[in-house]
Amino acid sequence: MxxxxxxxxxxxxxxxxxxxxxxxxxxxxxxxxxxxxxxxxxxxxxxxxxxxxxxxxxxxxxxxxxxxxxxxxxxxxxxxxxxxxxxxxxxxxxxxxxxxxxxxxxxxxxxxxKSVFVATWYFDPATQLWAQEPTSKKFDSNGNVTRDGFGxxxxxxxxxxxxxxxxxxxxxxxxxxxxxxxxxxxxxxxxxxxxxxxxxxxxxxxxxxxxxxxxxxxxxxxxxxxxxxxxxxxxxxxxxxxxxxxxxxxxxxxxxxxxxxxxxxxxxxxxxxxxAQGALNNKQTLKLDGTGSKVSVPMWILPNGDNYYYVLATDTLAGGKAVKITGVSSTGVLTYNGGSIDPNSGTDYQRTGDAVLGGDGPKCFPSYIASPLLGxxxxxxxxxxxxxxxxxxxxxxxxxxxxxxxxxxxxxxxxxxxxxxxxxxxxxxxxxxxxxxxxxxxx
CATH class of the missing domain: 2.60.40.1190 (Immunoglobulin-like)
Structure with a gap:
């Protein structure tokens, strides 16, 4: 408005x-x-x-x-x-x-x-960095659409x-x-x-x-x-x-x-x-290889999750299904307590299909943590x-x-x-x- x-x-x-x-x-x-x-x-x-x-x-x-x-x-x-x-x-x-x-x-x-995948996290093999989809359409200098919105x-x-x-x-x-x-x-x-x-x-x-x-x-x-x-x-x-x-x-x-x-x-x-209530950003800043440049990566993920568009706040608590990302390498590998994720093999964590209207791989990560509204x-x-x-x-x-x-x-x-x-x-x-x-x- x-x-x-x-x-x-x-x-x-x-x-x-x-x-x-x-x-x-x-x-x-x-x-x-x-x-x-x-x-x-x-x-x-x-x-x-x-x-x-x-x-x-x-x-x-x-x-x-x-x-x-x-x-x-x-x-x-x-x-x-x-x-x-x-x-x-x-x-x-x-x-x-x-x-x-x-x-x-x-x-x-x-x-x-049905648009419920909002600003999805994906891995860009060209930059070797994690990024988020735009929440509205993106355009080049000539006004051509370069990527559809993920709002x-x-x-x-x-x-x-x-x-x-x-x-x-x-x-x-x-x-x-x-x-x-x-x-x-x-x-x-x-x-x-x-x-x-x-x-x-x-x-x-x-x-x-x-x-x-x-x-x-x-x-x-x-x-x-x-x-x-x-x-x-x-x-x-x-x-x-x-x-x-x-x-x-x-x-x-x-x-x-x-x-x-x-x-x-x-x-x-x-x-x-x-x-703290409602949707919380699933985002944090870490250093590449622990000592390099600061980059943005998701904070919480479901290691075996497919096509999920939120992480429940209750799943981030002790004993929950979600795990916290604690490190990222210069090649994009994410680590957490008990495992790691390499996004370079296949497109599970990358953009798929058409460059403009395509989607994201089934294992790409959600941009928010869901919790109930209060009061x-x-x-x-x-x-x-x-x-x-x-x-x-x-x-x-x-x-x-x-x-x-x-x-x-x-x-x-x-x-x-x-x-x-x-x-x-x-x-x-x-x-x-x-x-x-x-x-x-x-x-």
Missing amino acids: KFLQSRKFWVVATLTCVMGYLVSCTKKDQVIIPTSGASTTTLVSVKTSTAPNIDGSIESAWNSAPKLNFTPAVPYPGNGLFTGYNGQQYPATLRSMYDDKYVYFLAEWADAD EDKFAMLWNIDNSTPLFLTQTCYASCHIFTPYTNYSVNPAVQVSNAGEGNHYTNGASEKIDMWWGHLSRDIVFKQIDDDYQDWAGGPGVTGLVGGSGNGRHVDGLVVTGTSANFPYAPTYTVAP ARADITGAAIYTGTGWIVEYKRLLKTSDGLKQDVDMSGLKDQQFGFAIWNKSNNQHGIQPNLTLTFKK
Whole structure:
């Protein structure tokens, strides 16, 4: 959910490109695009006396829930960030039910590939080094794709907490997209105005404005039947974000609160520290042959593992299945307590197939260690099934959580809630967006 320097221009352009596309997923075992169907921006949640099992299968209870048909589209920010993805559309449907305790959602969208192998570790025989696949498409100087992305299939929903963010009413998720806004760089003397075509994050426009952010990572958190519950705030306001051009980070996991102000420029707010949880990087730095140059290698592996895309944190504990890499040679041989791995014989640990669209050998290593989400971050239960043609994702959350920090949207009053929906397809940053949606509860 990125921004141009002219937010108004991009919002209008994006709304134009996402209107008028229809989709409906009508089969339990297949995601397809229908030839007809009504499109709207309103998702009607119906009351149910039978709570669905959160397992990714479509039970008969869902038959009474009308479908919202929409098509998130990748916008054109105009700076090359979404190159290779601009204009892509991800037809989807969404259904909702509720009871006295929970609100339930069922999302479906077409996807030709199941993308759960994220930034896989592989061995490059040309350099004799271990490397990771890119999380989005890579290009040469002429704009030709040199390697397809190895990002994650995922989705997100954004909600306006207590209608605290006024711009959300007209811009939905764009209300917190401030990347690429110009700023004054005071780290140099004299200070200079910078157009900023670089990095940045979401943040709101006022100290009282907060947005509830649900992330459905279909490679990692879904392993534990969880959807990541986060929130967005104003990241210190213009006194900070106006100086760093949108790179002020207003995205935080639930449960974190401001503790003070950083002593370093630009004096952004500091937050409490979250315990280790969720996806952790499976990466470390070692010296070649113990004394040479420092290189990056995976930290934990399953010595006999095939086609696995994560290592469980519990398997890294004493007696677990995983072993820790303790050394790497100048020829790429990895050592661990009790054995070694030589990646030079065959392609088990190397890239395979086509140079651009090919994959990785069956014994290549995952990029992350999986552990459950904790506390307020674990408010949303979810399950996902890849059907061969697309995703079916089922999830639920309490209508009113135990949140006392204004980091969750409260649905217990059954009032209309505006939201935005985004879909990532095999990419880390580039994604399709559908703003200006409304959830309404049928009484």
